[in-house]
Amino acid sequence: MRSKGFDGMVCSIAGVMAAIGDRWAVLILRDLLCGLSRYEDFRHSSGVTNATLSDRLKHLEANGLVERRRYQQKPERFEYVLTKNGWQIGPAIMVLAQIGDRLDLSGASSPPMKFVNRKTGAEVGWSYIDRSTGEPVSAVDLAIEAGPGADELVHWRVSHAKARRAEAKARRAEAEANRAET
Amino acid sequence: MRSKGFDGMVCSIAGVMAAIGDRWAVLILRDLLCGLSRYEDFRHSSGVTNATLSDRLKHLEANGLVERRRYQQKPERFEYVLTKNGWQIGPAIMVLAQIGDRLDLSGASSPPMKFVNRKTGAEVGWSYIDRSTGEPVSAVDLAIEAGPGADELVHWRVSHAKARRAEAKARRAEAEANRAET
DNA sequence: TAAGCTAACTCTGATTATGAGAGTTAAGAG
DNA sequence: CTCTTAACTCTCATAATCAGAGTTAGCTTA
Known part of the structure; x- marks a missing residue:
């Protein structure tokens, strides 16, 4: 290693x-x-x-x-x-398994393993949730920010990423303008 | 690789x-x-x-x-x-980050990054959920089973694990009995 | 005009990890 | 007395990684 x-x-x-x-x-x-x-x-x-x-x-x-x-x-x-x-570490393994199933990377045509509630037998998945309300959150609403323990590099990462997104947006706008021109 | x-x-x-x-x-x-x-x-x-x-x-x-x-x-x-x-792959990365925070493996004393709902600003976490009802499921209720795509090895893994747990249980019972004897 | 700079790489050589498989140890089974 | 099992360790050829130098193509600054 x-x-x-x-x-x-x-x-x-x-x-x-x-x-x-x-x-x-x-x-x-x-x-x-x-x-x-x-x-x-x-x-x-x-x-x-x-x-x-x-x-x-x-x-x-x-x-x-x-x-x-x-x-x-x-x-x-x-x-x-x-x-x-x-x-x-359990949750990470479970999420990995379900991603593999969804992207069809298991090597089989259907999930080789499944996760169930041992009390009810129902299949178990996962979801993003709002930490204060417990309500489910959609993946598109998720944003990454610097936390309290962030060092300079983390701050750089987050702010630089914002700049990259702005650049990409500007390029898309320009491409759009060029297309409208012709 | x-x-x-x-x-x-x-x-x-x-x-x-x-x-x-x-x-x-x-x-x-x-x-x-x-x-x-x-x-x-x-x-x-x-x-x-x-x-x-x-x-x-x-x-x-x-x-x-x-x-x-x-x-x-x-x-x-x-x-x-x-x-x-x-x-x-996003969810896996997010779960990994939150595990690292909980186990204090980030190298900082508090989380370097956080995940928020961009609409509300609230912190976002994740939870096991029942796939049919959407209700949260506790980690202790989670069990792993062979799925429809399981091959022989997966079946072996699941059934052998069950046997291992039974052996461990028997050993614990024996140790308990020995202790009671003295 | 020349020297620097930037982005996205490739190349090189020394170091380190991995894969395949053989060998080890200690005890019980046939 | 040999075989088997569990949990390893050792060896050696091969493959991946690190650190850092070099490359290419078009700016930019002096």
Whole structure:
């Protein structure tokens, strides 16, 4: 894992990606969320190689997302379980799965996995919501702003993006004008 | 990108991760969602190196998430914008950001970015919802099942996970019994 | 007219990660 | 005494990444 450049970034997204590690780790997390817990489970489930799996488990452990613990002595055997923090990654995996289904990237013609309410059996999805009212919010109404923890780069990103959108709008207006002229 | 093993997997999560590419691509996607669009924007924003950025943009384009287009001639200059499919990745990035904030992985003491409703200014979050009723669903009620597109491996994963949970339960019961004995 | 500058790259060479698979350890099973 | 299982570690060839230099084409400033 070449995390150079990811360390020291002020960005929640970069932070989570660094904590996870790479795409193999995402598959391990998927398996952990399903309920798998052993080295050989992960190997069988995702086809990851020994060196990579071993490394990724250590990384997840070092980042507090996974806990390694002995489940038997004689011979010693270990399993891996999600920590409290590790469970927090769940929603990201679920959203990823549903995006994959929608964009038809699963490799199958219909969803290989589904998420259900274990009490009612109903299918579960997700939605943007207004944090104060709890009302659903449409994707088109979503805007990104600098938060209280923003550093200079984040401010640059947000304001520069605004400028880019303005430029694009101006170009569209000009193109429109040119078309009207002819 | 060593995508060996990711090709041919029947898994929506692996599919999206393969389409995205790696964590640098996630940062590029973040920037695109913010509104940045040019090569130098991405470089400045994420600190990615030339070779990697160039490669990642090509990969995203090849996977239909990003479109490269000329925005001026003399000299020729290009920009990158999200395609319709590319916009679908948005929720994943947002969820990732909010997880990072909650786990305090942003590198700052408070969120560097926030998501708001551009109409009302209210902060936007997300929630699990029941797909038929639209009611919110609690994370503890969420269960993963094999879907209609599941192949043998997915079925194995789901049923094996169930077995693992049963084993863990039995071990806990035994440990409980031992403790009661003494 | 020449030297700088900008945007969007490509190229190079040293370093680091990955994939495939063989080997290790410790214990129980046949 | 050999086989099997679980959880790894080791090796080596190959592929990806980093840092930074170079390229191209048309401005712009002196």
